[in-house]
Amino acid sequence: MFDSLSDRLGATLDGLRGKGRLSEDDINKAMREIRLALLEADVNFGVVKDFVARVKERAMGSDVLDSLTPGQQVVKIVHEELTELMGQAGTKLSMSNRPPTVILMAGLQGSGKTTAAGKLARLLAKQKRKPAMVAADIYRPAAIQQLQTLGKSLQVPVFERGTADPVETAAWGIEQAKAQGRDVVIVDTAGRLTIDQELMDELVRMKAAVKPHNVLLVLDSMTGQDAVATAQAFADAVDYDGVILTKLDGDARGGAALAVRAVTGKPIKFVSVGEKLDQLEEFHPDRMASRILGMGDVMSLIERAQDEFDEQQAADLEAKIRKAEFNLDDMLEQLRMVRKMAGGGGLTSLLGMVPGIGRQIKNMPKVDERQIDRVEAIILSMTPAERRNPKLLDGSRRRRIAGGSGTNVQTVNQLLSQFRQMQKMMKQMGKSGKVPQFPGLPRR
Amino acid sequence: MSPMSRSWQQMFNTGDGAQPPADETPEERGGLFRRMRDSLSKSRRAMSQQLQAVVFNPADPEVWERLEEALIAADCGVPATVEVIERLEAAADAGGLLTADDLRARLAEIVAELMAPQGDPRIDVSHRPAVVLVTGVNGTGKTTSIGKIAYHLREAGLSSVIGAADTFRAAAGEQLETWATRAGADFVSSQSGADPAAVAYDAVGAAQARGRDVVIVDTAGRLHTQDHLMEELRKIHRVIGQRLEGAPHEVLLTIDATTGQNGLQQARLFSQAVDVSGIVLTKLDGTAKGGIALAIAHELAIPVKLVGMGEGIEDLQPFDPLDFGRALFDGAADGTG
Numbered sequence: 001m002f003d004s005l006s007d008r009l010g011a012t013l014d015g016l017r018g019k020g021r022l023s024e025d026d027i028n029k030a031m032r033e034i035r036l037a038l039l040e041a042d043v044n045f046g047v048v049k050d051f052v053a054r055v056k057e058r059a060m061g062s063d064v065l066d067s068l069t070p071g072q073q074v075v076k077i078v079h080e081e082l083t084e085l086m087g088q089a090g091t092k093l094s095m096s097n098r099p100p101t102v103i104l105m106a107g108l109q110g111s112g113k114t115t116a117a118g119k120l121a122r123l124l125a126k127q128k129r130k131p132a133m134v135a136a137d138i139y140r141p142a143a144i145q146q147l148q149t150l151g152k153s154l155q156v157p158v159f160e161r162g163t164a165d166p167v168e169t170a171a172w173g174i175e176q177a178k179a180q181g182r183d184v185v186i187v188d189t190a191g192r193l194t195i196d197q198e199l200m201d202e203l204v205r206m207k208a209a210v211k212p213h214n215v216l217l218v219l220d221s222m223t224g225q226d227a228v229a230t231a232q233a234f235a236d237a238v239d240y241d242g243v244i245l246t247k248l249d250g251d252a253r254g255g256a257a258l259a260v261r262a263v264t265g266k267p268i269k270f271v272s273v274g275e276k277l278d279q280l281e282e283f284h285p286d287r288m289a290s291r292i293l294g295m296g297d298v299m300s301l302i303e304r305a306q307d308e309f310d311e312q313q314a315a316d317l318e319a320k321i322r323k324a325e326f327n328l329d330d331m332l333e334q335l336r337m338v339r340k341m342a343g344g345g346g347l348t349s350l351l352g353m354v355p356g357i358g359r360q361i362k363n364m365p366k367v368d369e370r371q372i373d374r375v376e377a378i379i380l381s382m383t384p385a386e387r388r389n390p391k392l393l394d395g396s397r398r399r400r401i402a403g404g405s406g407t408n409v410q411t412v413n414q415l416l417s418q419f420r421q422m423q424k425m426m427k428q429m430g431k432s433g434k435v436p437q438f439p440g441l442p443r444r
Numbered sequence: 445m446s447p448m449s450r451s452w453q454q455m456f457n458t459g460d461g462a463q464p465p466a467d468e469t470p471e472e473r474g475g476l477f478r479r480m481r482d483s484l485s486k487s488r489r490a491m492s493q494q495l496q497a498v499v500f501n502p503a504d505p506e507v508w509e510r511l512e513e514a515l516i517a518a519d520c521g522v523p524a525t526v527e528v529i530e531r532l533e534a535a536a537d538a539g540g541l542l543t544a545d546d547l548r549a550r551l552a553e554i555v556a557e558l559m560a561p562q563g564d565p566r567i568d569v570s571h572r573p574a575v576v577l578v579t580g581v582n583g584t585g586k587t588t589s590i591g592k593i594a595y596h597l598r599e600a601g602l603s604s605v606i607g608a609a610d611t612f613r614a615a616a617g618e619q620l621e622t623w624a625t626r627a628g629a630d631f632v633s634s635q636s637g638a639d640p641a642a643v644a645y646d647a648v649g650a651a652q653a654r655g656r657d658v659v660i661v662d663t664a665g666r667l668h669t670q671d672h673l674m675e676e677l678r679k680i681h682r683v684i685g686q687r688l689e690g691a692p693h694e695v696l697l698t699i700d701a702t703t704g705q706n707g708l709q710q711a712r713l714f715s716q717a718v719d720v721s722g723i724v725l726t727k728l729d730g731t732a733k734g735g736i737a738l739a740i741a742h743e744l745a746i747p748v749k750l751v752g753m754g755e756g757i758e759d760l761q762p763f764d765p766l767d768f769g770r771a772l773f774d775g776a777a778d779g780t781g
Contacts, residue, residue, distance in 0.1 A: 146619075
């Protein structure tokens, strides 16, 4: 497993600090590392070539070696160039002033079109629009039922005509939606291979028939070097307006995104970060650049924390820490918070977003979630009075708690000593006026 | 090199004592080879034209660079690419590579060597019932592959039960049932949101009660990074073992041929969870080259057992390393593709 580019460039260049200027050899070594990191992230090899040449030019011209950490300086250059290449953040969908606005979804099989259509419908409904969906995938068994199930759970109407001609169905569905006063219509199409001329032609005919205001290409973030061919073939056929990058909740670096940008210049409009229908987000070029470089994703981490942690809770906890009143109830709350932030991905995925831990964590033993279950069980086996004042916990109470939580006295003792350490730490931080950032306490 | 599977008749280890098949004559496998080469070479024209300009000369660094690019462009990844190039360089140093034909032949052999399955390349259906668990990331073609495997089982005279343990995705059961009907297999499911391990358990029980030969268990697509879903998969595996000792006998992981280097991580983590016995490399009929399978074989020694070449029920084929090696490069070295 490769380390992040930061680590690799650090190892290559940081020993050279103060050397005056980089030799050709040093530069080439650094460029090799960059090349490998980008290939590892599935950035297209042609794009990598041009990109590395650009970075090399900038690295040669800058005063990289005056820096304390020449490696980080080069990483910064790479990150800036990547971010720039990645394009603008949050480009919006174009909304027709004569509703309904039509959105046509296209992509390979299994890229996540149908799910993305559902997520988009939910997002639009949340923005006070009245979306509808049309099922124009007549090939995959049960594709229509899948869209109907999604529509039902979102309370969004789905129009379908079984296996009738998909082009006609799309046009018909839009008319139905219009008649029912829906203002956005999402047309879900069949997944198709770019070399399947017949199906690509069908897509072209569909575009001509429904005159969509937005055509979106749905692209799996795990796609490898073939992303270029896919992006280009769909651009040639339907000249899409933007991309939805899916399955970003996995650990793929997502270099495919770069291929789309570099080859077609089309913006990435949304990223899909989970299986739940609310997990469609705006695209952030700088975060994507960090991800491709394996640098962690602090911004997403903070956002998740903010989602889960309301302001009042944070203020309460901060006050408690200042007054050194941190008790076992607070500890429990923090644990639950961290777990909630981790969401479906588990604690390890949460740690994976922390820069510097990112890639290494893959080789580390997983955080044992059951240990957290045990801590939770132990605290819940205490009376409220005990949780507020752990000093009450004598031998017999500890035995009772061990029995109640299905653990043993040693484990209870261990927890209490951990708690005392945490309390001590909190006290010190309270005095210095600094609130600890982790676990579970985002600063705003 | 270990023996390779070439036809469906030989793909199933039915426990009749037959050994894995020896090499067939080129005529016998012409059909699949041609098909695979056709689809693999479609996207390779641009690359071939580039390479055509270069007359093969082992002393020319550009030749090596082009070869390296061809491997990277096929998603073979850096370590496997380095390995192939080093072996090829050794062959060139030994004076064995004089023409573009030599180069092409040797390249295919090297890829085949790296991909040659460790152990039996067949699918083990020698138990009664034999249980095959199929898993993979969302959208990689699990359900479609299962339908096709069931069809080929029936062609081989084996009856099967398909267990729909994907209780998560909307309408996954319906999709699978359609395939089961087409393949003439029994279908065991439960309502959406049910415990998938319970469905797997029932499916094995149904096969035992009805005397069916093989149980194929479909599972919900899951990202290998979702700990709770990987835990669920372990549970399905465990529960199958509780119902029938020694089961599942095969654990197949579907990998989409368009997948990049993340495929390695998929194979690694799924193997850690349920000890994958073989890969089904799907969607090879597109422009993607499926080189990630080489990276997986090279780093994790998990064999590819089947390849998916299209939508049709007969478009799932036994994997052949040498064909794969040839198809991966055919045309890349001399521009004839």
